[in-house]
Amino acid sequence: MTISATLRRALLFLLITPIVTLLACTSSEGTQKKSTQPSTDKGVPRMTTYPIGRFAIDVPAEMKLVHQWQRLRYAEIEEFAWSGSVPRERARDEAWKKRLTEIGKLTPPKGKERVIIETREFPGLGAWARGVFYYGDYMIAKEIHFDVLFDAGMSGVWMKIHGISKEAMEKNLSNISRSYQPRRFGDLKLPPGNWFYTERGAINLPYLEQETAAARFEGHPLEVKLVIKTVETRKIEPEGHGLLGRLGALLATRFAGNVEIEKIRTGKRIVAAMPGEETILRADEDGRKELSFMWRYAGEKDSGEHPKILIEMESADGRIEEKLQIWDAILNSLKPMYGTGR
Template identity: 85%
Template sequence: MTTYPIGRFAIDVPAEMKLVHQWQRLRYAEIEEFAWSGSVPRERARDEAWKKRLTEIGKLTPPKGKERVIIETRDFPGVGAWARGILFYGNRMSPKDGNWLILMDVGQTAAWLELKGLVQYEQDMLHDLTEIAKSYQARRFGDLKLPPGNWFYTEHGVINLPYLEQETAAARFEGHPLEVKLAIKTVETHKIEPEGHGLLGRLGALLATRFAGNVEIKKIRTGKRMVAAMPGEETILRADEEGRKELSFMWRYAGEKDSGEHPKILIEMESADGRIEEKLQIWDAVLNSLKPMYGTGR
């Protein structure tokens, strides 16, 4: 098993599986990372990346009454090894909407940080985005030993900021010899879920109303399941649609209201039918590995 930190949690995944995509949002800011190719000097690579995105933005249609879509560009001394940003109109239908976008060079990798909001609050947006950028540091794969802090893990880095609002992390894994696919998502929740509206309640309603149509669903294992001290619900089902059988594994925790330590969590695994015992072992190992990464470094 290989450990992957995702947001404020970490999960172990079979070593044969590869990370296909990881996505995250912190305090409304979208974070997109990439590694420098190494085939060209880094200064040239970041210049080319910046110019390419600048060209793409320049082709956007400005809102009515505005001649240009680009409002401002500027450098950010002291942020990473190098950082440059742009403020532009993000909605051609409204001159009120603006996007701050920063490209940050942090060594072997780079990150785009984007925050959308109202142009009239662009200084507040810039302050929030700069705070995230200054709190970001690159991380080698497998490096999970950090000092105490409020760590939020991205694919190539880590951000030392406590939960505030609008925080999401998601990842998808594929490539296992048994053709299983795995996904995990954590997202903040702003309301307490009513009793019976969880995974098991929805499954019961689905089966009761025959909403599945021509799909025959068989329960393999369902019930409440505690994972990482969080009371969630588990369903493992076999779906048969005209002879095509698939397995579906799900575990869901409803989360606590406005909490970064206890967000809503959904873990899913899917595959074609067959070798169920081996897949159950994989599933159980994945769930049992889930652990928090906030607070004390691990």
């Protein structure tokens, strides 16, 4: 495991683990030092805009999107490009049969003879659509999984959900699918609406619940890696339980083991009008140094417009000023995409 991965795991563990006793004596440690002002726009790298969920962020043009994952109203959404080397009808049939084969290898719950409960077609949903109900967990006979594959034109889309009511799941996925619009790369000019952006499309539905979007970027010449995640939150975070408070506890208790941690920049930082917290750290383990950049906004309860947001960047040590410019450019670019579609 890399140093930055060790540090990140420690920080994230502290972010989700109740350590009230530690916080009582260390929660202000991370906020006492004045934060260095973010760099100016001078030297900002060439950037590419990526919409992710209900936000958009600029990423250095050299970086590539490695993976984007999203969940909307309990449904996981997975998109893929159709193969250009085979007819569309064949490509759809192959994707469908491959998924049925994977499902068929699962173990049915006790008392059930087979995993697959039912398959059906959905006329009027895109150019073509099929769905399958099945038992996805052999330990839970009451729980039903429902996967739908539909042809959205420029891409194929899998939507997956699980629950106990076939009717409710079918209604939910049908609503999401019909609200889906395919989107070409770089196209952010959609009509006004309540858009939730996926990797290859967008869904025009307002926030309800269970909404998450995440993306990972790699491939920069400076070997920086970037992750952004937004997720709904069900509770208000207590004072002192944020990134800075937990960092103080981490340093006071040496929770990161033998990794020495140097603060480069820590403090409160407003991004896209959201009052978050920032840490930029150098981790040193036996002379091997890595950089860790984190910005976190705790979010508002049950809000699609103000979800919990975590942005992370990591790299080996060196060329810190260039990396600070990249980091500041990324944070300064974050903007909401809800409401106008632009």
